[in-house]
Amino acid sequence: MPDAEQLLAAALTAARGTDVRRAERALDRLVVADGPAVDAALLAHLVRGLRRLWPHGWQPVDLDRIAARRLAPRGARLLRDGLAAQRREQPGPVPPWFDDQLAELGARWDGDAGWLNRRAEGDRITALRDAVDALVLVEGLPPIAVLRPPPGGPAGAPRATAPVAGSRMLDRVRALLAKAESTTFPAEAEALTGKAQELMARHSVDAALLDATAERPDQPSGVRLGTDAPYAAAKALLIQEVAAANRCESVWSDDLGFATVLGFPADLAAVELLHTSLLVQATAAMLHGRGERSTGSGRGERSTGSGRGERSAAHRRRTKGYDESFLNAFALRIGERLRATTAAADREAAAERGGERLLPVLAARSDAVRERVDQLFPGVTRHRLQVRDAEGWNSGTSAADRASLDVGAPPRRPVRRGR
Template sequence: MSDAEQLLADALAAARGTDVRQAERALDRLVVADGPAADAALLARLVRGLGRLWPRGWQPVDLDRIVTRRLTPRGARLLRDGLAAQRREQPGPVPPWFDDQLAELDARWDGDAEWLDRRAEGDRISALRDAVDALVLVEGLPPIAVLRPPPGGPAAAPRAAVSASGSRMLDRVRALLAKAESTTFPAEAEALTGKAQELMARHSIDAALLDATAERPDQPSGVRLGTDAPYAAAKALLIQEVAAANRCESVWSDDLGFATVLGFPADLAAVELLHTSLLVQATAAMLRGRAEHHAGNGRAGSGRAGSGRRTKAYDESFLNAFALRIGERLRTATAAADQEAAEEPGGQRLLPVLAARSDAVRERVDQLFPGVTRHRLQVRDAAGWSSGTSAADRASLDVGAPARRPIRRGH
C-alpha cells in the first residue's frame, strides 16, 4: 500500500468514528500529502467501491438520490464524477438502462488530471472532506433488492420498444395530469386524474392480453421512488395506494428514503406518472388547506408556541387522508375498466390473465423482501384528515373516525 493509500485509509477509518479531532487530524495529513497521488488513490478507491454496488442491487439513480440527501452539493457532484470514471473501467457488458441513467445524471468524466482540484473551487481541504465523506457513504451502503441485471453480468434483455399506440396513450395521460396539476379546482383535478387512470388501466389490460400470447412474455420488474422528508411515511403511503390501483406492490425502505414498486412494465409506467402528478396535487392542496385552516382559527402567520407541531400533525394527516381516498378512486377506475374489458368479445380470458400476473408480482415481492413488516400510520389531526379526504374527493365530506392503513416496510 502506497503512502497516499495508507493516509486515505486512515482518513476513512477516522471519519467513520466518533472522534471529531482525530478525523480532522487524519484529514490534515491527507491534505499535506502529495496531491496527485492522493487524488489518484481517492479516485481508484471510489471506482472500486462503486463497482461493488451494482451486483448488490444499487443503480446510479438510487445512489444519486441518497447522496443528494446525505452529502453536500459538491460531494454529490464528486460522486457523479466517480460514476462516469467507473463506467469507463466497467468490465463486461453494460445494459442500455445503465447508460441512460448516467446521462440523466449528467455524469461525465473530464480526465484524471487535477480531478479533485477542478471541483475544489480553491478550497482543497473542503473538497477532500467531501470526497472522504462520499467514500464513507459508498462503502457503507447495504445490499438492496436487485431489480435489473447489473453491469458486468449476463447481458440484459433488450428493452421492449414502446408501441406507437402506447406512446400516444402516455402522451395523452401526461397532458391530462399536467392539466390536473395546474387547475385550482379540486373537482376538475379529480376528474382529470380519474380519466388518466382509466386510460392507463385500459392500456394495462391491452398489454396484459398481448403479453399472454407472446413467445417470451414479460416478467415482473421494479422501480424505486423517493420518499424524502418531510412526511416520508405519507409519501410512501401515496406510492402504495397508486401501486395497488395499478396491479403493483410497494415496499418502503424508510432508512434509505425510497419505496420499491414491483409490477409489469406498463403498470410501473402508470405508477411513476401518477405518483409524480398526485404528489404535486396533494402538496398544493395541502398548502391551500393549511392556510384556510389557520385562517379559520385566527392563526394565519402566528408564531404562537406549538403551532409548528400542530402544522406538522395537520400536514401529515392531510397527506395520509389524501393518499387513502385517492387510492379508492383509482381502484374504482381500474375496476370499471376491468369490468368493461371483460364484457367485450373474448373478454372471458382477461380475469385469468390478470390473476396470473398478480400472482407473479406477489411471488416476486416474497423473493426480494422476505422480511417485510407492517407499519401503521397514526392520524393525529382530525381537521387535516377531513381536509385531505375532501381534497381527494370533494363530494365526500362526511369523515368518520380516522382510519389506519399499514405500509409494507422492507429491511
C-alpha cells in the same frame, strides 16, 4: 511519512467514527500530502466501491438520490464524477439502461489528472472532506433488491423488459395529468385525473392480453421512487395506494429513502406518472388547507414576548400533525378511488373481450407480482398510520375527493416496510 493509501485509510476510518477532532486531523494530513497521489488513491477507491455496488442491486439513480439526502451538494457532484470514471473502466457488457441513467444524471469524466482540484473551487480541504464522505457512503451501503441486469451480466439477474415510456397513450396521460396539476377548478382536476387512470387501466389490459400470446412474455420488474422528508411515511403510502390501483406492489425502505414498486412494465410506467402528479396535487392542496387553517385559528389571538417561543413551537407541532394527517388521508382516499376506476375498466374490458379470457390473465399477472415480492422482500413488516389531527384528516379526504372520481372502493391498508 505514510503514503497516500495509508493516509486515506486513516481518514476513512476516522470519518466513520464519532471523534470529530480525530477526523479533522486525518483530513489535515491528507491536505498536506502529495496532491496527485491522494487524488489517485481517492479515485481508485471510489471506482472499486462503485463497481461492487452494481451486482448488489444499486443503480446510478439510486446512488444519486441517496447522495442528495446524505452528502453536501459538492459531495453529490463528486459522486457523479465517480460514476462516469467507473463506467469508463467497467468490464463486461453494459446494459443500455445503465448508460441512459448516467446521461440523465449528467455524469461526465474530464480525465484523471487533477480531477479533485477541478471541483475544489479554490477550497481543497472542503473538497477532500466531501470526497471522503462520498467514499464512506459508497462503502457503507447495504445490498438491495436486484431489479435490472447489472453491468457485467452476472448469472441469475432478472431479464430486462421492454420500455414503454414513449407510447402515445402515455403522452396523452401526461397531458391530462399536467392539466390536472395546473387547473384551479376541483371538478376539472377530478375529471382529468380519473380519465388518466381510466386510460392507464385500459392500456394495462391491452398489454396483458398481448403479452399472454408472446413467445417470451414479460416478467415482473421494478422501479424505486424516492420518499424524501418531510412526511416520508405519507409519501410511501401514496406510492403504495397508486401501485395497488395499477396491479403493482410496493415495499418501503424507510432507512434508504425509497419505495420499491414491483409490477409489469406498462403498470410501472403508470405508477410513476400518476404518483408524481398526485404528489404535486396533494402538496398544493395541503399548503392551501394549512393557510386557511392558520388564518382561521389566528383570529382574535394576541401574543406577548414571554410566551412567543412556546406558542411558535406548539404551532409547528400542530402544523406537522395537520400535514401528516392530511397526506395520509389523501393517499388512502385517492387509492380507493383509483382502484374503483381500475375495477370499472376491468369490468368493461371483460364484457367486451370475454371474462373467461381476460380474468385468468390478470390473475396470473397478479400472482407473478406477489411471488416476486416474496422473493425479494421475505422480511416485510407492516407500519400502522398515526392520525394526530382530525382537521388535517378531513381536509385530506376532501382534497382527494376533488382530485379523483367519487366512487366506492375496497378497505384501507397500512404501509408495507422492508429492506
